[in-house]
Amino acid sequence: MHSLLSRLRHASVGVAVLLSGCNMEVLTPKGDIGAHEKSLILIALGLMAIVAIPVIAMTLWFPWRYRSGNKKATYTPNWSHSTRIELVVWTIPAIIIVILATITWTSSHALDPYKPLESEAKPVTVQVVSMDWKWLFVYPEYGVASVNELAFPVDRPVNFQITSDSVMNAFFIPQLGSQIYAMAGMETKLHLIAREPGSYEGLSTNFSGEGFSDMHFKAIATSEDGFKDWIAKAKATQVTLDDESYKTLAQPSQKVPVSYYGQVAPALFSSVVNKHMGDMSHGEMPMDSHHDMSQADMPMDMHHHEDGDAVSSNTTPTQAEK
Known part of the structure; x- marks a missing residue:
């Protein structure tokens, strides 16, 4: 018994050490x-x-109660029903x-992530593009964009429009809730709201290649004045995100620092979605050579959400043929 308690004590210490590295x-x-x-x-x-x-x-309790040394336990070898x-x-x-x-x-x-949140405050629309290996956030109402940093006011709903310019990724801000996939040629939606100011961790939760481990971003929930200041800081950069600069940004890169764009080409998000529609109509996923994955390795199919936007389902190509 002493040996068992000692082992349990050491095991509990080990578990505590392992869990100390977990982020809850x-x-x-x-x-x-x-x-x-x-x-x-x-x-x-x-x-x-x-x-x-x-x-x-x-x-x-059973092994202890019915051990061979306990003569008080009832022995019923022919028991079959209770x-x-x-x-x-x-x-x-x-x-x-x-x-x-x-x-x-x-x-x-x-x-339902597609269901808008009920609020008297005006929502903020953010268009999200997943890249290799970074996140682009476009604010169409303000004409600015940022890389690997997201800002929004507290107590105002944020309406995310999400797509990918590469392989499938997953957009997730754990403290705000609801993971949802980003897929090329499709637009998914997510509605979140923050009730406390702070800087929250955002990440991709779907493996997408060698730069995946550094594909993080900051989600900054701030006051209305703080959000206005953030928009003003982005506008002050005087850097335009047009077709040429977007092509440069879309090149695979790792550990990308935060950057801002003071101007954004009109309908940039729509053009990113539409440029992959031809591939999707032929049942193909856009795939770059640096991703060691084949089409058969992508467990993804499409179906339509009730409001007409495409969402993903975990259906393999073999299942789809059946």
Whole structure:
């Protein structure tokens, strides 16, 4: 017993050391969507614990209770049925499944990433382009753009329009919630809101090549005045993001520093989406030589969202043929 306790003690220390490097941003939300998703995580964890904790406890208690040295334990080698046990092992899981089904149905509609957030404040539109290996943010209402830095006011919804100029990536700001894919030739949407000012980590969560590990950006939630100052700083750069400068920016590069563009060519985002539409109509994904992936390795298909925009589904080419 002493040896077992010693091993458990050392194991717990090891687990603590490993978890010390984990960032629990998902569990410290700073926006409405993130808070709802945290609640779902905790509810699911609690429902799992209803089953897991008793099972773990019984796996420890049964060997101890029915050990060969315990003469007080009832020995029934021909036991085969217990109505009470059957009721427990079937009723509890059935109730949990009903609860999960209800939560899944309601939350899937309430947290639809395409669904605009209800707010009296005017939303900020941000067009997001995933590149190798950086993020471009275009503000069409203000005529500015930035690379690897995103800013927006607190308590105002942010309407993201997202695409990719390369392979598939995934846009994610953990403390604000909702990951969504960025895909060439398609536009996906996401609606978020921040309730506290701060600088939040943003990243790609879909492996996209050798520069993937440094494909991060800062999401800055600030006051209205702070947002105006950020827009003014971007405009002051006097650098234009036109077709030529965009082609230079789109070249594969790693650990790209934050940069700003004071002017943006009209309909730049639409042109990025449309230039890949020919490839998508033939069922091909744009693929560069530096990505060691074949078409068969891309588990992606398309279907249409109810408002007409394309979204992804995890369907392999083999499944699609079937």
